Amino acid sequence: MSGARSERLVDEDAAVALLESGMTIAIGEPTPMALVRQIVRRELRDLVVIASGLALDMLIAAGCVRKTLSYYAGGGFGVPVAPSFRRAAERGDIEVWECDEGILTSGLEAAGKDLPFLPWRGGVGTSLPAVNPDLKLITDPVRGETLLAVPAIRPDVAILHAAQSDAFGNVQHHGGPGWIDLFLQRAATRCIVQVERIVSNEAIRANPWATTIGRADAVVRLPWGAHPWYSRGWHVQDSPFLADYVAAATAAAERDEREALERWLDHWCREPATHTDYLERVGLRRLLALHEY
Amino acid sequence: MEADMTADCSIAELLACFIARDLNDGEELQVGIALPIPEAAVRLAHLTHGPNMELIFLGARMNVHHLDHLPMPAFGWDNRVVRWTESFSDRGHRFDQVKDWHRRVFFVGGIQVDPHGNTNLIGVGEDYRRLRFRGPGSVGTPTLTTHVGRYYIVLNSHTPRVFVPRCDFISTVGWGEGGADARRQLGLPGGGPKYCITPLCIMDFTEDDKRLRLKSLHPGVTLDAVRARTGFDLVIPDHVPETAAPSAEELRMLRSRVDVTGALRRM
Numbered sequence: 001m002s003g004a005r006s007e008r009l010v011d012e013d014a015a016v017a018l019l020e021s022g023m024t025i026a027i028g029e030p031t032p033m034a035l036v037r038q039i040v041r042r043e044l045r046d047l048v049v050i051a052s053g054l055a056l057d058m059l060i061a062a063g064c065v066r067k068t069l070s071y072y073a074g075g076g077f078g079v080p081v082a083p084s085f086r087r088a089a090e091r092g093d094i095e096v097w098e099c100d101e102g103i104l105t106s107g108l109e110a111a112g113k114d115l116p117f118l119p120w121r122g123g124v125g126t127s128l129p130a131v132n133p134d135l136k137l138i139t140d141p142v143r144g145e146t147l148l149a150v151p152a153i154r155p156d157v158a159i160l161h162a163a164q165s166d167a168f169g170n171v172q173h174h175g176g177p178g179w180i181d182l183f184l185q186r187a188a189t190r191c192i193v194q195v196e197r198i199v200s201n202e203a204i205r206a207n208p209w210a211t212t213i214g215r216a217d218a219v220v221r222l223p224w225g226a227h228p229w230y231s232r233g234w235h236v237q238d239s240p241f242l243a244d245y246v247a248a249a250t251a252a253a254e255r256d257e258r259e260a261l262e263r264w265l266d267h268w269c270r271e272p273a274t275h276t277d278y279l280e281r282v283g284l285r286r287l288l289a290l291h292e293y
Numbered sequence: 294m295e296a297d298m299t300a301d302c303s304i305a306e307l308l309a310c311f312i313a314r315d316l317n318d319g320e321e322l323q324v325g326i327a328l329p330i331p332e333a334a335v336r337l338a339h340l341t342h343g344p345n346m347e348l349i350f351l352g353a354r355m356n357v358h359h360l361d362h363l364p365m366p367a368f369g370w371d372n373r374v375v376r377w378t379e380s381f382s383d384r385g386h387r388f389d390q391v392k393d394w395h396r397r398v399f400f401v402g403g404i405q406v407d408p409h410g411n412t413n414l415i416g417v418g419e420d421y422r423r424l425r426f427r428g429p430g431s432v433g434t435p436t437l438t439t440h441v442g443r444y445y446i447v448l449n450s451h452t453p454r455v456f457v458p459r460c461d462f463i464s465t466v467g468w469g470e471g472g473a474d475a476r477r478q479l480g481l482p483g484g485g486p487k488y489c490i491t492p493l494c495i496m497d498f499t500e501d502d503k504r505l506r507l508k509s510l511h512p513g514v515t516l517d518a519v520r521a522r523t524g525f526d527l528v529i530p531d532h533v534p535e536t537a538a539p540s541a542e543e544l545r546m547l548r549s550r551v552d553v554t555g556a557l558r559r560m
Contacts, residue, residue, distance in 0.1 A: 074327065074429030081429045089416075089427040098415060100464075102388050102436030121391075122436025125466035125479040127413075131421045145480045176381045179352045 008169035008218055012038070012275055015192050015220040019044060019157060026187070027051035028160035029178035030232060032194045034225035035159045037278065039064055040269040050104070050155060050184065054229065054242060057082040060094060061249055062265055067095040069153065071104050077242050083253035098132045099123075099150075105183045107153035112186035119147040158188035161226045162212070163233055165195045169216035170204045174233030177212050185213050194222040196234050222275050224287055235290040241282075302539055304492050304511055305330055305560035306547060310539035311495065312445060313338040315488070316346070321397040323349040323441070325432055329556055330447055330490075331400035336363040336551045341543065349397075352387055353378040362550035394440040394483065400447050401434045401486075405460040408504050408525050409475070410467025410486040412446060413460040421462070431464035438465040443484040451491035453524035468503035475503060493519050495536055499528050509536040 016038040019025060025047055027036065036055045039047070040062040048067045049059060054077050059065050061084040073082040088094040099107075102122040110118040119138065124146055129135040136149040160181050163174035171193050173181075185191045193216040204211060224231070228238035228245075248260035272278040279287065312334035316322060320343075322335040339346045344358045355377045357363055403412030404426070414431045416424035438444050446467070448455060467486045469475035476485050488508070489496040495508045506528035507519065512535055519527070539547070552558070 070430050072430045072432040080327070081427060086427045090424050092422055098421075098430070100431045100435040101433035105388060120436075121480070121482075122433075122439040124439070125469055125481060126431075126435050126464055127415060127460075127462040128431070128435060128464070131415065131462060147480075179387055 005168060007167040008216060009165075009167040009198060010218045010220055012220055012222065015194070015218055016042065018190065018192060018218060019159075021045045021047065023156040024048040024050070024154075026155035026158040026184040027055045028158065028181040028184055029053070029229075030161045030226045031055045031229045032159045032161040032192075032222075032225060033227060033229060034194055034222040034275045034278070035192065035220075037269040037272075037275075040265060041272075050153070053077050053082070054245060057084045057249060058245070058265070058269070060084040060088050061252065061261055062269070065094050067097060069097040069099060069104060071100050078239075078246050079250065083246065083249040087253040097134065098128055099135070100128070101180075103128070103135065103148065103150050104153070105180070106148075106150040108180075108183040108187035110150065110152035111154040111188075112183075115152060117149040117151050120150050121145075121147055123148050153187060155184065155188040156190065158184035158191045160185065160191065160193045160213075160216075161231060162193050162195050163231070164197050164199045164203075165193060165216065165219040166199055166201045166204045167219075168201060169193070169213075169219050170201070170211050171195065171213035171216050171219065172199075172204065172207075172210045173212045176232065182212065185216075190217040192216070192218045192220065194220050194225045196223050196225075196231060197221065224279055224282075225275060227279075227282060227287070227290075235287070238286070238290055302544055303558045303560060305333075305557035306544065306552070307511060307536060307539060308447070308490055308492075309333040309337060309547060309552075309557055310543045311536060312447075312490065313341065313543070315445075316343065316398060318343045319345045319396075320442075321347045321349060321354075323397055323399050323437065325351075325400070325434070325437075328400050328402060328447060329560070331445070333547065333551050333557055337543070337547050339363065340550055341546055352381055354380050362553060388436065391436070391440045394437075395442040397437075397441045399434075399437045399441040399444040401438060401444060401465055402447060402449070403465075404428050404455065405457050406446060406448065406455060406489060406505075407457060407460045407463075407467075408527075409469060409471045410446060410489060410498060410503070410505060411460055411463045411469065412465045412467065413462050414464045415462040417461050419461070434465045438467075438483060438486075439481050440483045443487045446486050446489040448489070448491045451493040451519070451522050453522060456523040456525060458525045468498060471502045471504060473501055473503060493522065496527065504528055506530065507533050509534050511536045512538065 021044045044064050046066040047064050050069045052072050073085040106118045106120040138149045162171045165171040198221050228241035230237040248264045251257040252261040308330050316338040324331045357377050405413040414428045416428045417426040418424040493514045494510050496505045497508045499506050
C-alpha cells in the first residue's frame with residue numbers, strides 16, 4: 001500500500017491560474033462571480049465565452065471578450081438587452097455566435113459524446129443558420145427531414161458555482177444545479193467549481209445520488225462567491241447591487257460616459273485582491289440581509 | 294362597486310385576464326423571462342380554473358393551486374422557487390422530452406412581427422454584423438415554438454416598427470410564408486401561434502393563409518389607430534368586437550392574489 005489520493009481542492013490563486021487569455025470559458029448559472037471578477041482583475045483577453053447576464057456583460061465591459069456563444073443577453077438582470085453586449089455587438093467589437101438554448105445544449109452534448117455534431121430541430125425555418133454559418137441545414141438520412149447539424153462545442157474550461165464539495169471534487173448542489181451547468185461540465189475539457197463549503201468524503205458518500213458532478217478538476221471554497229447573484233439554499237440575489245451595475249453600464253453604452261462603469265469595475269473587481277477582500281467591501285450587514293431562509 | 298373596479302382596469306390587466314380565460318385545465322404553461330402579462334395570466338388561470346395546470350418557470354415545474362396567492366413578479370427568477378417546485382428539468386434533460394410538448398403552452402415577445410406571425414428577437418438592421426439595434430437573442434424560443442402545442446405572441450407595443458412586412462431576422466417561425474400547411478412543410482410539429490396580443494388589440498390568423506387578422510379591439514381603440522400603427526395590411530373582418538372586459542371577480546383575484554404589488558396596473 002502506498003501513496004495517498006490526490007486532493008482537488010485548490011486555493012483561489014490556483015483556481016484562477018487555470019484560466020488564460022484566448023480560452024473558451026463556459027460560465028454556469030448560478031454564476032461563479034468570484035472567478036469572473038478575477039478574470040476582470042487579471043485582465044484576461046480574447047476570451048470566447050458561453051455566458052449570459054451580468055457575467056457576460058461585465059466581461060465585455062472590461063474588454064475580456066472576443067466572441068460569445070449567445071442564446072440570450074437581456075431581461076434577467078433588469079434591462080431588455082445587456083448594455084455592454086448590445087454596444088459591442090452593434091459596433092462589431094465582439095463576434096456573436098447566434099444560437100438558442102436547444103442548439104447550445106445540442107452542441108455541448110455532441111462534445112460530451114465525442115461526436116462531430118448532433119441534429120436539432122429548433123431553429124429550422126429561422127434565420128439562425130443564415131447568421132451563424134456553423135449551423136448547417138441537413139437532410140436526415142433516416143426519415144429525410146430537414147434538421148440543423150449543430151457542431152460540437154467544447155469549452156476549454158467550465159466554471160461553476162455550487163453548494164458543496166469534498167476535497168476530491170465530488171460536487172453536490174443544493175436545490176439542483178442551474179439549467180446549463182451539467183451540459184457545460186460534460187462538454188468542457190476541465191471543470192472548476194467554486195463552492196460555499198467543503199464537506200467530508202463521508203458526507204458525500206452518505207448520499208451519492210445527490211452528487212451532481214463527480215470528479216470536478218478543481219474545487220475552490222468561495223463562500224458568497226455567487227454574489228450579487230443567488231446561490232440556491234444560501235442566499236437570494238442582491239437586486240440593488242445589480243441595478244447599480246446596469247445604471248453604470250447603460251451610461252457607458254448609450255452615452256459614452258464610462259466613468260461610473262470604470263469606477264464600478266475598479267471597486268468591485270480590480271481592487272479587491274481576493275474574494276475575502278471583496279466580501280469585506282460588500283459588508284457583513286448587506287450579505288446577511290440576503291440570507292434565503 | 295363592481296363597475297368601479299372594472300372601469301379602471303389597465304390594458305395589461307385586461308390582457309392577463311384575456312389570456313387566462315384561454316388557458317385550459319390540465320395544460321402545462323411555460324413562461325420565460327420579461328413577460329409580466331403571461332406570468333400573471335398563468336397564475337390567475339391556475340387559481341381560477343386550473344387545479345391541474347402545471348406552471349413551468351425556467352425549468353422548475355410546479356402545481357401551486359393550493360396556495361392563497363401566487364405573487365408577482367417572477368418567482369421564476371427568484372431562487373426561492375425551489376420551495377414550490379415539484380421537479381426540475383434542469384438536471385441535464387431540459388430538452389429530452391420535446392415529444393410531449395404538444396400539451397405545453399408558451400409565450401413569446403418580439404421586436405418585430407410579420408404578417409404570418411414570424412417573430413424576431415435577434416436584432417434590427419440589414420447587416421447582421423452591424424445591427425442598428427442588437428436584440429437580446431432568442432433564448433429558448435426557436436426550440437420551444439417548434440414543439441409546443443400552441444403559443445401566444447405578446448407584445449408591449451404596437452407600432453409600424455414592430456409590425457413589419459418582413460422581419461429583418463426570424464428567430465421563431467409562426468406560419469412561415471403562410472398557408473395552413475406552412476409548418477408541416479417545414480417539419481415543425483408544434484401547433485404554432487394562436488393569438489398575437491398587443492396594447493391595442495387581439496389578432497388571430499386566417500384559416501387558409503395564416504395571415505394576421507384583427508379579432509377584437511381594446512376599449513377606446515379605433516380601427517383606424519390599429520391600421521395606422523401596423524406596417525402592413527391586417528385582415529379586417531366585417532364585425533370587430535371589443536375585447537371582453539374582465540369580470541369583477543377576475544380582477545379581484547388578479548389584484549389580491551397574483552399582482553399584489555400592482556405591477557400590471559402601472560404598466
